[in-house]
Structures are given as C-alpha cells and as structure tokens.
Amino acid sequence: MMGLFERYLSLWVGLAIVLGIAAGSIVPSVFQFVASVEYAHVNLVIAVLIWVMIYPMMLQIDFSSIKQVGKNPKGLLLTLVVNWLIKPFTMAFLGWLFFKGIFADWVDPQTANEYIAGMILLGVAPCTAMVFVWSQLTKGDANYTLVQVSINDVIMIFAFAPIAGLLLGITDITVPWDTLILSVVLYVLVPLIAGVVSRHWFEKNTGLTQLTHTLNKIKPWSIIGLLGTVILLFGFQSEKILSEPEAIVLIAIPLLLQTYGIFVIAYWAAKYMKLPHNIAAPACMIGTSNFFELAVAVAISLFGFHSGAALATVVGVLVEVPVMLSLVWFVNKTRHWFSA
Structure with missing residues (x-):
C-alpha cells in the first residue's frame, strides 16, 4: 500500500506552500541569498534538492528489464504514443487555449507565457516514480511497469529537450537551449547513471535484499527534497501569491x-x-501523471524562482495526487471492462 509520503503528499505540499509563503513574507533576505547561489543559470541549492528527490527513484529502476520489451509490445506502444506523441501537444494546446484565450483578460501576456511554459514542461515529463505506487494500487503487472518506466527514462534523455524546445518555441517563448540541455543532463542523465551504477554495485556486492533495505532508508529524503523545493518556490512567489491568489486556481483548471x-x-x-x-x-x-521533479527543476533553470513557469509546475504537484487517487478508484471499479 502507499506509504505515509505518497498517501498524504498533497497535505505535505500544502503545508510546505503555507510555510514558504509565510517565510517569504517574514524573511525575504534568506530567499534572496538562496537565489544568488547559482552557476550557469542553475541554482545550486535547488540542484542538490532535486538530486536528493530523483536519485532514489532512479535507483529502484532495473534497466535490465528492458530486454522483456517484446513480451507485450502493445502496452508499451500505448505508453510511448501517449507520452511522446499526444500528451506534450495537448498540454501546450490547453495552456495556449486558457492563457491566450479564456483567461487572457486576467493574466498579463508575460505571465501567461510563463504559465504555458510550466505546463509544457510538465507535459513533456512522463511519470517515473509515483507510477509504481499507482501500478501497485491497481494490481498492475509490476515487472511490465518496470519495463515501461525504464524505456520512458531512456527516451527522456533524448526527447525531452527537443520536444520542450519545439513547443516552447511554438508558443513564442525564447528557448535558452544551452540551459535546457544542461538541465536534462543534470536532472535526468546524471541521476540515471548514478542509479544504474549504484544498483549494479548493490546487486554485485550485497544482493537485492540490501538494495531494498537501502531504498527504504533513503526514500524519506525524497520528501525532504521535494518539500524543500516547494518551500523555496513559494517563498520566492509569496508576494505575488498573496496579491493574486487566484493564480493557483487559474493554473489548476487546465492541468x-x-x-x-x-x-x-x-x-x-x-x-x-x-x-x-x-x-x-x-x-x-x-x-496521465508527470515527472514533476524534473519539470520543477527545469522551470527554475530556464525561467527562475520567481517565474510563473516555476509556479505552474508546483501547482502540478499539488493537484496530481488527489486526481490520480480518483483515477485509481475508477480503474479498480472498471476492472471488468478488461480481460484478466
């Protein structure tokens, strides 16, 4: 079943949002200092927090499972078509529809562009970690889920930057390609390699039992990294959020x-x-779900802490878990629609 982290993720994120807004209003100088600690447009504090989040996820993926890809190719084909040929483009369209059309009178053009950018980054990042939870709750095939996630992570290394760059360009947002590519290397490739190397070491020297034990010990650090990132993001956004609370609702609707x-x-x-x-x-x-950790990191790198893009990705975190739990309920209720 879901652990304390997964089950109450929306609550933890909500509390982190409140804490971040309060802290940003009370001690803004602390957040200004954190923002200044960066290199090549990458904030080093956020980079550490993101690595803390992503590394346990990459460690639990067994990329040797890719060799099982031929056992049921239709399921994999569905995942790949939805993730890479449909989802990024529908997300970009909805962002454009709402923030260039329906909500245009309520949001200034620059902020609208940033909200759209954050949505696009969410749409180009298919889920990596939480999908194991959703799979378990719907009695999915654990080994096949592993194959699907492994293939998607490999594709993400090569496809994330080009698709994100294309869609950001289509929506008239200047794409800093060097920062986008650097973000993919830092937040996908590096933790992925670290996970593969670490997993190989455990399998060779200590066995899978010790690997499982280690994963259970380091998983709490994922929530620390996530909540730390949320606190910083909303601390930087505190002035804007307090003056424009409707922004959260506007972003949540298209998501x-x-x-x-x-x-x-x-x-x-x-x-x-x-x-x-x-x-x-x-x-x-x-x-359906997103690799929101990656989207948050790239949004900060491309547009900054104070950006609407960063805010949009964090709103994605806030709405995802309750929505996904409702879909888990629906999937379980409609099991009889499918073969065993």
Missing part, C-alpha cells in the same frame, strides 16, 4: 482537464487494443 483528458484517451485506447487490465492500468497511469 485538471489535461490529466483527466489524457486518461480518457489512454484508457479507451487500452480497451480498444484489448490489453489485459494489469497492463492497461499502469500504461494509462504513466501517461
């Missing part, structure tokens, strides 16, 4: 539509393809 919409597309396709339920469930969950 909710995107999440439920992508799920409907993926779940219908899975049923049409006659996938077994234990393959269909995690395949749809991967496409």
